[in-house]
Amino acid sequence: SQQGEEDPQALSIQEGENATMNCSYKTSINNLQWYRQNSGRGLVHLILIRSNEREKHSGRLRVTLDTSKKSSSLLITASRAADTASYFCATLKGATNKLIFGTGTLLAVQP
Amino acid sequence: DAMVIQNPRYQVTQFGKPVTLSCSQTLNHNVMYWYQQKSSQAPKLLFHYYDKDFNNEADTPDNFQSRRPNTSFCFLDIRSPGLGDAAMYLCATSRDPGTYSNQPQHFGDGTRLSIL
Numbered sequence: 001s002q003q004g005e006e007d008p009q010a011l012s013i014q015e016g017e018n019a020t021m022n023c024s025y026k027t028s029i030n031n032l033q034w035y036r037q038n039s040g041r042g043l044v045h046l047i048l049i050r051s052n053e054r055e056k057h058s059g060r061l062r063v064t065l066d067t068s069k070k071s072s073s074l075l076i077t078a079s080r081a082a083d084t085a086s087y088f089c090a091t092l093k094g095a096t097n098k099l100i101f102g103t104g105t106l107l108a109v110q111p
Numbered sequence: 112d113a114m115v116i117q118n119p120r121y122q123v124t125q126f127g128k129p130v131t132l133s134c135s136q137t138l139n140h141n142v143m144y145w146y147q148q149k150s151s152q153a154p155k156l157l158f159h160y161y162d163k164d165f166n167n168e169a170d171t172p173d174n175f176q177s178r179r180p181n182t183s184f185c186f187l188d189i190r191s192p193g194l195g196d197a198a199m200y201l202c203a204t205s206r207d208p209g210t211y212s213n214q215p216q217h218f219g220d221g222t223r224l225s226i227l
Contacts, residue, residue, distance in 0.1 A: 031213050042115075042201055042218035043154070050213060088153060092213075099216060101153035 004089055004102035012108040019076040021105040023089030024069075030092045032065055032072050033099065037086045046074075046087075081111045114138070117202050117219035124192055125227050132187040132222045134202030143185040144216065145177060146201040154201055160185060189224075197226045 004025040013019055023032070031050045035043040049056045049065045049072070056063045062075040076083055086106050090099040115136045124130040134143065142161050146154035158167045160179045174196070176188040189196055200223075203216040 033215060035218075040199075040221075040223070042117075042220045043203075043216075045215035045217070048213060048215055098156060098159070104151075104153055106151075 004091060004100060006087075006089060006102040006105045008105060009103070010106045010108070012110065013079055014110050015079060015081055017079055017109075019079050019083070019107055019109070021074045021087050021089075021107070023072045023074070023102050025072075025089070025091045025100070025102070026070065027091070027100075029067070032063075033090045033092070034061075034063060034072075034074050035088045035090060035101075037088065037104075039085070043088065076107075079107075079109045081109050083107060084109045115202055115204055115217050115219035117200075117222050119222060120220065121223050121225070123225045123227060126194065127191045130189050130192055130224065132189075132200050132202075132224070134185045134187070134219055135183050136185075136202075136204045136217075137183070138204055138206075138217060139182060140204035140217070141182075141207045142205045143179060144203040144205075145175075145185070145187050146203065148199045148201055148221070150198075157187070192224070192226050194226050197224055199223050 004023055006023050029051055031048050033048045034046045036046055037043045047058045047063050049063050060077045065072045086104045088104045089102040117134050144159040145157045148154045156168050157171045158177050174190050179185045199221045201221045202219045205216045206214045
């Protein structure tokens with residue numbers, strides 16, 4: 001399977017703490033994207049990092065990419081209860097627009 | 112607001128009874144995708160349209176078909192739903208990918224399909 005792996009599978013933290021999720025993938029990529037999915041809803045694009053970038057920030061989100069290790073991490077700082085959701089990494093394969101999703105991390109932020 | 116809209120949000124059908132799920136977009140995107148997502152799993156791509164060109168995934172069952180009559184609409188037809196087809200079905204769009212595209216995908220809120 002080309003599917004990426006994410007860890008942890010589930011993460012429970014208190015409001016105000018930081019949350020870190022990791023993603024590993026198997027093939028060479030053009031970019032890596034992170035999506036959030038609230039329960040029973042569609043996926044929302046959070047951030048995209050290109051293969052020639054190492055770090056990217058967007059508000060409380062920080063994404064790193066290490067192409068030599070085929071891994072990425074998503075850090076959410078100062079978490080809020082509203083951040084409770086599943087988070088998926090997804091890689092874009094080759095000269096296509098087909099995303100390969102990771103297995104996802106279920107984040108629960110306790111108020 | 113430009114968006115991806117899926118109707119209905121919840122669909123119940125009987126075992127073996129054909130069902131159609133619909134997706135519309137106001138983003139004027141070239142590419143439309145259908146994903147199947149089962150509980151606690153990642154979305155799995157079924158097929159996608161690049162304009163009128165249909166691209167099926169190798170492991171998508173023949174039971175699943177799709178139509179795209181125009182840029183704005185795309186339909187997912189399940190000819191004879193089985194119990195294993197109960198899932199959330201997500202529609203997504205993206206702009207013309209070109210080569211080595213860096214375009215995100217825009218998702219609808221999905222249709223949750225139940226099979227009786």
